[in-house]
Each structure stands twice: as C-alpha cells, then as structure tokens.
Amino acid sequence: MKFGGTSVANIERIRNVAQHVKREVDAGHDVAVVVSAMSGKTNELVAWATETSPLHDAREYDAIVASGEQVTSGLLAIALQALGIQARSWQGWQIPIQTSEAHASARITGIDGTELIKRFKERKEVAVIAGFQGIHEPTGRITTLGRGGSDTSAVAIAAAIHADRCDIYTDVDGVYTTDPRVVPKAKRLEKVAFEEMLEMASLGAKVLQVRSVELGMVHNVPVFVRSSFDKPEDIDPHGTPPGTLICSEEEIMENQVVTGIAFSKDEAQISVRQIEDKPGIAAAIFGPLADASINVDMIVQNVSEDGKYTDLTFTVPASEYNRAKDTITKAKDKIGYKAMDSATDVAKVSVIGIGMRSHAGVAAQAFKALSERNINIRAITTSEIKFSLLIDAAYTELAVRTLHTLYGLDQA
C-alpha cells in the first residue's frame, strides 16, 4: 500500500490511512506500507536547502529532504499501534533500500525483503516504510529517488517481498481514458497494460511516476491505482474496489484497439529549414541539444523531394524553448541551415493502445476525423502502440474529444 503526501497531510488523515491498513490486516493480508512526506513538507525542505545555497551539495540535499518521509513513517506506525496492530517504521538505510550514488535522483539497485517477510510470518508486523529514500552503501549516505519517487519505492518493495499486488492510493480513483476535466465522458479503465501506462504516464497522465511503471513491468508486479478518499469502512476487502489495475498484457482478456488519449500543452516546436540531406546532419543538430541537457521529444524528418535539402522539426518542453533556440542559433554554421522557425502555442495529442499492433488504419481514422473538424496536423510520429500528433494548442480540447468519441471511449 502506498499513500502520497495529501493522504498523510495531517494527523487525522494519517489515522484514516491506518484504518485502510487495518482493513487489509483484518482481511488476513501481510502489509507493507510506503508513505510520502506530509504534503508541502518536501517543498519546504527543498526551499530551505535552496535558500542556504542555490548550488548545494546533492548529498546534503538528500539528508535534508529524506527527513520528511522519516516523520510520516513514524507517525503512521504509532497510529497503527494505537489500533492494536503490530507495526514498525523503516528508513531506507534500515532495510536497506540500496541505491546508486546519483544523489537526488538515485536508482534502486537492490532491496533485501527477508527481514520484512520474517516479521510478517513471526509477528504479523506491518512494515511502514519511508518512501523516496534509500542508501548508497559504499559511502553510507542517504539518497533520494527524485520527485515522485515514493511510487517507485512502493513497487520495488512489492517486488522484494513478492507481494501479490501494489496498491497506490492517490487523489484520483484510477486511470482514465483521458483527462475527465477535458472530456466529462472519460471513463475509468479497469485494466491497462504496463506498456500502455508507460506511454500515458510519460505523455502527461500524471497518475504514477514513469519509473514505477517500468519497475512493475520488469518485475511483473500488478499495480492497482485507487482512491485514498474512499472511506475505509465502506470498502469490502474481499470485493473489487474501484480503481485501475496496471498489469501485464496477458492478464487483459480483450485488448481494446485504443485505450486512452493523452495530451500535453507544455510543448514547443522548432523547425530547421533547408538543411542538407546528408549523413551526420541529425547529429549536428541533436548533439548540441543533448550537451545542453535539453530533452527532445518528437523528431520529424521527411524524405526530401530533390535529395538535396530537407526540413527537420522537433519538439522540446516549453520551459526549454529559449535555451533550445539559442543552442540551434549558435550551431548555425556547423549545421548549415537556411532558416529556423518555431512556435510555442502547440500541443501534442497521443492515441495509445496495445491493440493498434494488430489493427491497421487506426491513425488514418484520426487524420480524417480531425480534418473534418478543420484541425491542422503539424507533425506526426508513430510507434507500435501509439501515435502522436502536433497541433495548434487552441484545438487541444476539441481534438481530444473528437478522438475520444472516434475510438469508442465515451462512457455509455
């Protein structure tokens, strides 16, 4: 069970979380709970570190921010004990949750679940684990996994203790076919394949951290996204609670062709015009961008008409737009382009579905439907289980609604 910052924002909510855990314990389950810091706490700690010195030692940053989860793990252990449940808190270094040395964005390298499992068996003791943190054992220093890392902690712990399932309690009751604020008819998916969820998460459906989905996929840990606002007493632990199960493809009986529509307005487009169509030209453009740590997303290069000159379009996060333009301008001589144009008022709409693999013409339907709405498609990229379209930002909602209806995702 994993509870995020809003679920443990104060003592009353921590008591509510304890009731959720009690329900599962009473149903006979062995439980490990992973908690985030109280909402707002991590931001406060980060602000202090930044105020002390904008360029601070990531090792010290980690020691500071990891304290937030330490507090909630202890408080939840106390709340559970007050309900008569055996429980103890675990810090990352106590288990230990071993990580790489990449402070502030460490990767989990290993977790030994033996002691936790032993305590389940011998004492029915609930393990309350501080999320987001670990230890780099060679140096003995506290590490953190980066923002949203508690999801990753939870899935990794679940794998280490061979859990049947990893329940992620969030402020939504599952994964939807698209953002319900844009499409009120969006429906909750009962099941979604890891691969599909990966595409949705990285495309802006911010329910889960991408890394946690990757981990779930690699270790085949079913991840169940459910609401932390459901009242513990209303839930039948033996029933099927509302939520979305993220699982392997094989466990989904009937794959829909399209599972969901994701979109992101946080995009900027840069087009480089009339570059020579010769080997090494892509490297000349994207090398300097990579050196500047600019995340390039879509890349579109068409086959040139005359075999001599071509255009190349790519997108970057809107926050990196200016840096990206500067980088390309500085590299103008090396790249040898004639002109550069760019836009920030663009959006990316993506259609995701494992069923696409075996269905032809899925994208073609979209092109037709959008053209009927007079929505111009600036660029297209495709992969095996999704395709993405770059359009004018003003048309985002219209495009999403159109595609949602087109692929039969509207709630009955």
Place this chain on the structure above:
Amino acid sequence: MKFGGTSVANIERIRNVAQHVKREVDAGHDVAVVVSAMSGKTNELVAWATETSPLHDAREYDAIVASGEQVTSGLLAIALQALGIQARSWQGWQIPIQTSEAHASARITGIDGTELIKRFKERKEVAVIAGFQGIHEPTGRITTLGRGGSDTSAVAIAAAIHADRCDIYTDVDGVYTTDPRVVPKAKRLEKVAFEEMLEMASLGAKVLQVRSVELGMVHNVPVFVRSSFDKPEDIDPHGTPPGTLICSEEEIMENQVVTGIAFSKDEAQISVRQIEDKPGIAAAIFGPLADASINVDMIVQNVSEDGKYTDLTFTVPASEYNRAKDTITKAKDKIGYKAMDSATDVAKVSVIGIGMRSHAGVAAQAFKALSERNINIRAITTSEIKFSLLIDAAYTELAVRTLHTLYGLDQA
C-alpha cells in the same frame, strides 16, 4: 562547537553559525559542530506524535523527532560549503553514536572518532553532526538522548575526537554567580569547576544539561559556555572571548569560597509528623515515592528529643506535589504517622563553592545574615561543596541578593 535551536532557527542564523565555524577553521582548527533542531521543530514533532497517540512507542517517537537535527545538520553543511569550507553532515547512525536502548532518554555508550579524525587530517573536512540522536546498534534503531541532549552529544563527540575544548554557544554569554534577572550585580564566572557546575545545573541554572557536565568531568573535556549572539567578525580567534570555562578543579588557580547562588521556586514541601523513630521508617516513606517515580530532593530528619517520635520533611518538584501527597496518604497505615502537612509556596536557595571544603563557618554566616532580614529557614541540607536552604517563596529574591552580597559575589 555546539549550537542550540535558537542559533539555527532560520537560514539567516544558520549562515551566521557557518561564519562562526569559518572563523575557527581559518584560525587553523579542526572543527566538529553539533547542531540542535531549528527552535520549535522538536516541539512540533513531539506534538504530532502525541496527537497521533498519547501513549506512543518510544522507538517511533525517536525516529520522528530525530528528523529535526537531520535537517539542520544538512543545512549547515551546505552553508559551510557555500563559504568554501569542506564539510559534511553526520547522522547519529552514520558515525555511529552508539547508545543504550532506552528510547527517548538513551545514554551514549560509545563513539568511534577515527573516521572524523581521519577526515580532519586528510581533507580538513568539518564534521557537522546531528545532536540529540544516536543508534542502538543491536536493533539498528534511531535513539534520542532526551531533551537538551545535544549538549551531551557535543561533549561526547569532543571526548571521542580528543578535542582541546568543547564550545557550547548559548543565548547567554556564560555562567553567572546567580541569575542576573534577580541580582543585577551578578557577574560572569571566568572559570567554574565541573563539580560546582553540576550543583548549579541541577539546581536550576539551566545553562547546560547536567549529563553533559558529568561527561565533561569524567572525560576531562573543558566545556566553554559562550554567546551565539557575538558577531563572528568581532571575535579574535586567538584572543580570549567572553564566556565561562567549565574545567577540572586543578585548572582553577584560586578557588573562591563561594562560587554561586542557585535557587529554585519549583519546589513543594511535605512534612510527616510524629512518626516512630525506628529503623525502616525512612524506607516506608521513600519506597512508595520511588515506586511512583517521584523525584525526592531535600530530605531532613532531625534527631528526636525523646527517642520515640520524630518529624520528617522532604521536597519534591511542584509538578509532582499532588501525586506525592496521595502516595503518602495511601501509605499512612504502613508508615504510621500522626499528621501530614505540606506547602507549595516554598523555594530552595543553594550556596555552592568548592572552597567550602576548607573553610569552616560558611553556612553559619548565611544563617545570621538571613535572620537579620527576618527570613525564616524551614529546612537545611548540606554537602561538601554546597548547602541548601528551604524558605518561603516570597523571600527568594531577597535571600539570593543578601547571600550574593554576603559572599562577595557582587560585581565591582
């Protein structure tokens, strides 16, 4: 160097602490710094634990409250690095600071200073250590030393790294002959012996935690009490800063007869009348009090006139007054006393000085001076280096001023 909660209450003050440390590093010293939590933080964490459950697991309490010092140790390390000083934070479990398993009031059992010393030599690295906390190694759990424990951490670390001195930065600039708020002419002591400081600290001069003074005495670590409000830039690191050195008796050239006057109004007096003067009667009274964990301070029993009946008076902290009365009332049959009377409006005034050992008649002077002021002495206890008088609380200030002048402690 040890800095308390008010000295690290916000980032600006943490930067000021960093300047104090820089001054010592620039003067060529190897420095270990022990820090408390930001003022108010520990109270907040304790309140959360208590709100979650009034009767909470002390092991979880420790995990929760230790987080406060974790944050300040990281922040100070960052602030030092920003000044170009090599520094790193150390949590209790990282050094490790080994303690007993008595959670929330653990005792330090061992500290290995080798790694810290190695880093002084090899990298001139300042060790920034989270005070108040340690680890019980057999269970691997975080422990805390009890309120004010950071002073104890500091002296223990100083002993482990063979420090020349342990500087405790506080909100006062040293130890005074008595409370300057009561006696404006009170003067700062340049030096005071460990034994004297122990008597003063336990008698209510709350400059230092008693245990830290005991530790300093046992390991012969000179403890220097100085002000954290002095501006770092105004201090000559090679000069003699204002403050009080607590050291072994031998290092004080000329012992004064009386060093200081301590007092406490937080006292309650209970007198048990007409008890049989026979063996075992003291045990019958103090046994039940000890069982109830009531701290008895002064005990006065006079030789009975007739060899048959006597009276016995003792004091307890005012906060334990009602419980103590109940305990004695319940044990009435076993003790076999005729009456019990009690008072809460009493104060204890103590006169302390190592020189008393070799000077007769020191107490007699006090009795005379107080009687001239019409101050009635309710009870008297004496030890080798101090004597304490129980008087009506209303006369406390008058008595302290009278004795301060009597023993020549007034500032010239």
